[in-house]
Amino acid sequence: MISLDINGHVHQVDADPTTPLLWVLREWVGMTGTKYGCGVAQCGACSVHVDGVVTRSCQLQLGDVGTAKITTIEGLSPDGLSHPVQKAWLDFEVPQCGYCQSGQIMAAAALLKENPRPTDADIDAAITNICRCGTYPRIRAAIHAAAQGGKV
Amino acid sequence: MGKISRLGRRGFLASVSAAAGGFSLGWTIPTAASAQTTGAEVGIWAVIHPDDTTVIRIARSEMGQGTLTGLAQMVAEELDADWSKVKAEYISPEANFSRNRAWGDMSTGGSRGIRASVPYVQKGGAAARLMLIEAAAKQWGVPAAECATADSVVTHTPSGRKLRYGELAAAAAQLPVPADPPLKTPAQWKLVGKGVKRLDTVEKLSGKLVYAIDVQLPDMLNAAVAQCPVFGGTVKSFDADKIKSMPGVRHVLKLDDSTLAVVADKWFQAKTALAALPIVWDEGANAHVNSKSINAFLAEGLDAKEAGVGHKVGDAPAAIAGAAKKIEATYATPFLNHATMEPMNCTAKFTGEQVEIWVGTQNGDAALAVAAEAAGLKLSQVKVNKHHLGGGFGRRGQQDYVRQAVQIAKQVPGRPIKLIWSREEDMQHGFYRPITQAKMTAGLDAQGNVTGLHMRISGQSILAYLLPSRMENGVDMVQFQGLIPGEFGYMAIPNLLVDHAMRNTHVPVGFWRGVNVNQNAVYLECFIDELAHATGKDPLEFRRTLLAKNPKQLAVLNAACAKADYGKPLPAGVFRGICQYTGFGSYTASVAEVSVSAKGELKVHRIVAATDCGYAVNPDQIAAQVEGSFAYGLSAALYSENTIENGRVVESNFDTYEVARMADMPKVETVIVASGGFWGGVGEPTIAVAAPAVLNAIFAATGKRVRSLPLKHVDLKKA
Numbered sequence: 061m062i063s064l065d066i067n068g069h070v071h072q073v074d075a076d077p078t079t080p081l082l083w084v085l086r087e088w089v090g091m092t093g094t095k096y097g098c099g100v101a102q103c104g105a106c107s108v109h110v111d112g113v114v115t116r117s118c119q120l121q122l123g124d125v126g127t128a129k130i131t132t133i134e135g136l137s138p139d140g141l142s143h144p145v146q147k148a149w150l151d152f153e154v155p156q157c158g159y160c161q162s163g164q165i166m167a168a169a170a171l172l173k174e175n176p177r178p179t180d181a182d183i184d185a186a187i188t189n190i191c192r193c194g195t196y197p198r199i200r201a202a203i204h205a206a207a208q209g210g211k212v
Numbered sequence: 213m214g215k216i217s218r219l220g221r222r223g224f225l226a227s228v229s230a231a232a233g234g235f236s237l238g239w240t241i242p243t244a245a246s247a248q249t250t251g252a253e254v255g256i257w258a259v260i261h262p263d264d265t266t267v268i269r270i271a272r273s274e275m276g277q278g279t280l281t282g283l284a285q286m287v288a289e290e291l292d293a294d295w296s297k298v299k300a301e302y303i304s305p306e307a308n309f310s311r312n313r314a315w316g317d318m319s320t321g322g323s324r325g326i327r328a329s330v331p332y333v334q335k336g337g338a339a340a341r342l343m344l345i346e347a348a349a350k351q352w353g354v355p356a357a358e359c360a361t362a363d364s365v366v367t368h369t370p371s372g373r374k375l376r377y378g379e380l381a382a383a384a385a386q387l388p389v390p391a392d393p394p395l396k397t398p399a400q401w402k403l404v405g406k407g408v409k410r411l412d413t414v415e416k417l418s419g420k421l422v423y424a425i426d427v428q429l430p431d432m433l434n435a436a437v438a439q440c441p442v443f444g445g446t447v448k449s450f451d452a453d454k455i456k457s458m459p460g461v462r463h464v465l466k467l468d469d470s471t472l473a474v475v476a477d478k479w480f481q482a483k484t485a486l487a488a489l490p491i492v493w494d495e496g497a498n499a500h501v502n503s504k505s506i507n508a509f510l511a512e513g514l515d516a517k518e519a520g521v522g523h524k525v526g527d528a529p530a531a532i533a534g535a536a537k538k539i540e541a542t543y544a545t546p547f548l549n550h551a552t553m554e555p556m557n558c559t560a561k562f563t564g565e566q567v568e569i570w571v572g573t574q575n576g577d578a579a580l581a582v583a584a585e586a587a588g589l590k591l592s593q594v595k596v597n598k599h600h601l602g603g604g605f606g607r608r609g610q611q612d613y614v615r616q617a618v619q620i621a622k623q624v625p626g627r628p629i630k631l632i633w634s635r636e637e638d639m640q641h642g643f644y645r646p647i648t649q650a651k652m653t654a655g656l657d658a659q660g661n662v663t664g665l666h667m668r669i670s671g672q673s674i675l676a677y678l679l680p681s682r683m684e685n686g687v688d689m690v691q692f693q694g695l696i697p698g699e700f701g702y703m704a705i706p707n708l709l710v711d712h713a714m715r716n717t718h719v720p721v722g723f724w725r726g727v728n729v730n731q732n733a734v735y736l737e738c739f740i741d742e743l744a745h746a747t748g749k750d751p752l753e754f755r756r757t758l759l760a761k762n763p764k765q766l767a768v769l770n771a772a773c774a775k776a777d778y779g780k781p782l783p784a785g786v787f788r789g790i791c792q793y794t795g796f797g798s799y800t801a802s803v804a805e806v807s808v809s810a811k812g813e814l815k816v817h818r819i820v821a822a823t824d825c826g827y828a829v830n831p832d833q834i835a836a837q838v839e840g841s842f843a844y845g846l847s848a849a850l851y852s853e854n855t856i857e858n859g860r861v862v863e864s865n866f867d868t869y870e871v872a873r874m875a876d877m878p879k880v881e882t883v884i885v886a887s888g889g890f891w892g893g894v895g896e897p898t899i900a901v902a903a904p905a906v907l908n909a910i911f912a913a914t915g916k917r918v919r920s921l922p923l924k925h926v927d928l929k930k931a
Contacts, residue, residue: 075478076459083480087434092426093419095602097553098635102866105553133419140418149417153409153832156840157276158416159423159553159602184875190866192553192603193276194843196877198836 062122066091067135077123082106084122085132093133093162097190104189107163107170108132114170133162136169145169148206156193163189168203177207252381254343255389256314257287257336260381264364266293269303271315272325273574274412275604276840277895278833279325281410283333285829286326289403290337290395293377294364300411305576305596318576321609321723323796323893326829330891338393340384347384348375398827398888407832412600424572424599425557429628432559433462434479435620436486436634439641440470442495442859443718447472451490458485467619475624479632498718498859506647506717506856507544513670513713514542514651520685520714522692523700526707531664535655539746541739543652544920545731546853548645549861549869550724554602555638558617561628566593567618570628572601574609582611586618605844606723610643610678639869640861643722644854646672650735652742655707660747662758664707667695667735673714674728677721688714693728694900695736699794701765702740702758719856725844726899729795734921737791737904741911751790751908752778764824765792768885769801772822775883776803786817789909793900798892799824799885804878804905808913812929816846816878816906824885825892835882838898842880845902847871850923870924 061072066089073088080099085091085108094117097105101116108117109131137143141150145168148154155161164187171178171186178186183200191199251259251267259267268287274280284300287293303315316332317324341361348366349356352373360367364377398404415421440446450472452464460481465473472491476482513519532538559570560583567587573579576598584594601608617631633641648671655664673688682690694700695710702708724730744754752773759766769792773779782788785807792801805818821838828834851870855862863869907918910928918926 079480083478086426087478087480090428091419092422092428095423095553096425096555096632098866100635100865100867103553136418140420141414146417150413153413153836155276155413155416156278156836157553157601157603158412158421161416162419165417187874190553190871190873192551192605192844192847192871194840194872194877195836196843196872196874197839197880200874200877 064125064130065127066130067132073122075122077121079122081108081117081120081122081125081130085117091132091134095159095162097160102190103160104167105160105163107166107189109166109170112170112173114167133166136165143169144206144209145172145202148202148209151205152198152202154195154198154202156195160189160191164191164199168199168206172203172207178203252385254381254384255336255340257333258291258293258340260377262378264294264297264376264378265299266291266297266364266377267299267301269315270300271303271308271318272329273318273320273576273598273601273604275320275574275601275608277325277837278410278830279320280412281408282326282829282833283329284411285403285408286330286333287337289401290334291341292361292363295403295408297364298411302598304598305580306594308577309580309591319578319609320574320604321606323896325895327797327891327893334395335393338395339390342390342393343384343387344377344380346387347380351375351383404827404829405831407830410833421600423554423602424559424570425554425602425632427559427570427599427630429559429561432628432630433475433477433624434482435473435475435629435631436479436482437467437471437473437616437631437637438486438489438491439637440493440495441640442493442499443720444498445493445495445859446470448492448494450492455485455489458488461485463624464489465620465623467616471616473616473620473631475620475629479630483634495859501718501859502857503855509717510647510649510670510715513715514649514668516670516713518713519668519711520687521709521711522687522689523696523708523710526664528664528666528707528709531707532653532655532666535663536658537656537746538653539656539743540651540653541742541917541919542649543735543738544649545647545734546855546921547647547719548724548848548852549639549642549854549863550603550605550607551639551866551869551871552601552603552605552607555633555635556607556613557630557632558614559628559630560617560621562587562618562621562625564625566595567621568595568597569614569617570597570599571614572599572608573611573614574601574604574606575611578611579614582614583618586615587622605725606727607642609723635866636864639864643678643720645724645730646674646721647717648672648731650731652735652739654739654743656743656747660749662705662743665702665705667710668713669711669732669735670713670715672716672719672721674721674723676714676716688712691728692732694732694793694795701762701792701794703761704758718859726795726841726896729793729896729900730845730848730903733791733793733900734903734907737793738907738917738919741789741908742917755790755792759792764799764887765794767887768792768799768822768824771883771885772801772803772820775822775881776820778803787909787912789905789907789912791901791904791908795900796893796897797890798826798894798897800898800901802898802901802905804909806906806909806913808910808928810930812927814910814923814928816876819878819880819905820883821880821898821901822883822885823898824887825894825897826886826890827888828884828886831884834884834894837894838882839880841896841899842902843872843877845899846876846906849903849906849921850876853922
C-alpha cells in the first residue's frame with residue numbers, strides 16, 4: 061500500500077510503484093477527471109498539480125510521488141466552478157468536446173499562480189497542451205480575463 | 213408525420229431518463245430534484261416537467277460542435293419554451309429503433325446536425341406548442357385561436373388568464389400530435405439567431421463529465437488490443453503463457469484474424485502485458501508498400517487516360533491546347549489521422565440475452581447494429597448508452613472499436629469490459645484522410661482571361677473503401693466536393709473539366725473533418741492564385757472576375773476582404789493571402805496575414821474567415837466552429853502527415869504526428885454573412901479556407917509556391 065495525498069484526502073493505493081500517477085488516479089482511486097491522451101507527455105490532458113507544480117501525470121510514477129500534495133481537476137475548487145480559471149472558461153465558453161479541458165484548466169491555473177499577468181508570449185510558452193477542437197483562441201482570452209479578474 | 217401522431221398518444225413517461233435509456237449526465241438532468249419527477253412527453257421531442265423544466269431530446273451526437281445546443285434551440289424556438297428551463301438529453305438508439313426511428317437519423321457527420329434535422333425538429337416543437345395551447349383552451353373552454361404562447365406560458369389573450377407549460381403538459385400529452393403545424397417565419401425567431409450559452413459547458417470544467425473512457429461499472433475488467441501493424445496482415449502466432457502471470461492479467465484473446473486482446477483488472481495492466489506479449493504477424497502482401505511507392509502510383513494517375521468525371525463544361529483540353537499561354541502545376545496532400553483527444557474506446561457487457569454498450573459514437577444507430585452483429589443477437593437485444601465524444605471529426609462514424617469491445621465481452625460473458633485503444637493503436641489504425649495529388653492545368657488568352665481549366669485529381673476514394681454502394685457508375689462523387697455544379701464558384705470559366713483517377717491503396721480511409729474540401733480547396737485556390745500572379749492581376753480582382761456568375765461566393769469573399777481591410781497596407785513584413793470555397797451547403801472565404809522571418813519561420817498573425825451558412829442558429833457557436841476548423845486545418849497545413857513504410861503507418865503518437873498548439877494559433881475573426889433562405893453546415897465548411905489562404909500569403913511573403921503539404925518539410929527561407 062502506498063499513501064497518496066490527493067485534493068487534501070489521503071488515499072491508500074495497492075498498485076505497482078511503477079504505475080503512472082495518471083492511471084493510479086483513474087483506475088485505482090476512481091477519479092476520472094484527469095484524462096489519458098497520449099501517455100508520452102505530449103498532450104497535457106493528464107495535467108495535475110504536484111505540490112503546486114503543473115505535472116503531466118502520465119510520466120510520474122506512483123513510487124516517486126512520496127509525500128507530495130496532488131491536486132486534480134476535481135480538487136481545483138470546492139464546487140468545480142469557482143476557481144477564477146473555471147469562471148473565465150464558463151464566461152468565454154471555452155470547451156468544445158471538453159476532453160482536454162481538465163488539463164488546460166490545470167495548466168492555466170498553474171500559470172496564473174506563478175505569473176498573475178501573463179503576456180501572449182507567456183501563454184504560448186506555458187500552455188503547450190493539445191486541443192484538437194481548436195479552443196486555443198478562447199483559452200488565451202479566458203486566461204487574460206482570469207488574470208484581470210484578480211486573485212488566482 | 214403519421215408515425216409521430218401515434219407516438220404522441222403515449223402520454224406520461226415514468227421518467228424520461230429511464231424510458232429513453234438515457235443516463236445521469238449533468239447536462240441531461242438538472243441538479244434540482246424537479247427533473248427526477250414525472251415529466252410528460254408532449255410530442256416526441258420534448259418532455260415537460262411540472263416545474264416547466266423542458267427536456268429536449270437529441271438524436272445526433274455532441275462531439276464539441278454544439279449541435280446539442282443548436283438543436284435544442286430549434287425545438288425550443290417553435291415550442292416557445294423558456295430557454296432558462298431547457299435541458300437536453302440523448303434519445304437512445306434502442307428507443308429510436310423500437311419506435312421505428314421516430315427521431316430520425318442519428319448519424320452525426322457531414323455538418324448535417326442541424327441542416328438535415330431542421331424540418332422535423334421544427335415541426336416537433338411547433339406541434340408540442342399547439343398541443344399545449346389546445347390543452348389550455350379546453351381547460352378554459354375557449355377557442356384555441358384566442359391563445360398565445362411565450363416563455364413556457366399559454367395566455368388567453370382576451371381574459372389575460374395564464375397557465376404554465378408545466379401545468380398543461382400532462383393533459384397536452386394525451387392529445388393527438390398535429391401532423392403539419394405552421395412554423396414561425398425567420399422574422400419571428402427569438403432564440404434562433406441568438407448566441408445563447410451552450411447547455412453542456414459546466415460539467416466540462418470540473419472533470420465531472422463522464423466520457424465513455426471514464427465509465428466505471430461493478431466488476432468491470434479492462435482490455436487493450438493489438439492489431440496487425442500492416443493493414444491486411446494477420447496473426448500468425450502468439451504466446452499467451454508468457455504474460456499470464458503478469459499483474460492483473462485475466463485473459464489473452466484472439467478477436468479476429470488480425471486482432472489480439474489482453475483483458476486485465478486495470479487497463480494499464482492490460483496495456484503493459486500486451487506490450488510484453490510475443491506476437492508473430494503474417495504481414496501479408498502489403499508489407500512492401502511505402503509512401504514512395506504510393507506517391508508513384510498516384511503520380512501515374514495524373515496523366516492516366518481513364519478518369520471519372522465530376523464536372524464538365526465545354527471542352528477544357530481543347531481550350532487549353534489552343535490557348536495563348538498554358539499554366540500547369542502539380543499538388544499533393546498526405547494521409548491524415550483524426551487524432552481525437554479521447555482515443556477510441558467502448559465498454560461492453562454481454563449476458564447471452566443482451567449486450568449493453570457504453571460508447572462515444574457519431575452514429576448511434578450503427579453502433580447498435582454493429583453490437584448486435586458482433587454479439588450474434590437481435591437488434592432488440594442491444595442497449596446503447598451514448599456518451600459525449602472526446603472529439604469525433606469523422607473517426608467515430610466508424611464502429612470498429614464497438615465491434616471489438618463486443619467481441620471481447622462475448623468471450624468474457626457477464627462482466628463489463630472496457631476496451632481502450634492506446635494512442636499508438638489509435639494513430640496506426642485509423643480511417644485516414646485520403647492521400648491525393650492533383651494536376652492543375654489552365655489556358656489563358658492574350659488578355660489573361662482563363663479560357664479553360666482542367667483539374668485532375670489522382671488518389672484514394674473514401675466511398676470505394678467504406679460505402680461502395682454509393683458510387684455512381686464507378687465514380688466517387690464525394691471526391692469532387694466543392695467542385696461540382698452548384699458548388700464550384702468559378703462558373704465564368706468557359707471550359708472546365710474536373711476528373712478523378714481513382715488510385716486506391718491498402719490503407720483504410722475515411723471521412724476526416726471537411727473530407728475532400730480540404731485537399732480540393734488547396735489545389736484549386738492555390739492554383740487560382742498562381743493564375744492571378746501569371747496574369748499580373750490582384751488575387752481578389754482576379755477572383756471577382758471569375759466569380760461573376762456566382763453571387764453567393766462573391767459576396768462572402770467580399771465580406772471577408774472588407775473585414776480584413778484588403779488593399780490597405782499591413783505592417784512591414786506581413787503579407788496577405790485569400791481564398792474562397794464552397795462545401796457542406798455553406799459559402800466560405802478567408803484572408804490570412806502571415807510573416808516569414810529571414811530564417812524561414814512562419815507566423816500566422818491573423819485570420820478573417822467569413823461564412824454564409826444561410827441561417828445562423830447560434831452565432832457564438834458558429835464562431836467557435838470557425839476558430840476550431842482553422843486549428844484543425846492549420847494542423848494539417850503546418851505539421852501533420854501519416855507516412856507508410858513496410859506497409860504500416862510510421863507515426864505513432866503526438867511526438868511524430870505533430871499538431872497545432874497555442875503558439876501556432878492566429879487570432880481568428882469570424883464574419884457571419886447569413887444571407888438567409890437556406891440551412892448550411894457549420895462544423896466543416898470553413899476548414900476548406902484554412903490552408904489555401906495561408907499558402908497564398910506565404911507566396912506573397914516569399915515568392916515560394918508550396919504545392920506539397922505539410923509545410924514543415926518546406927524551407928521557407930527567401931531564395
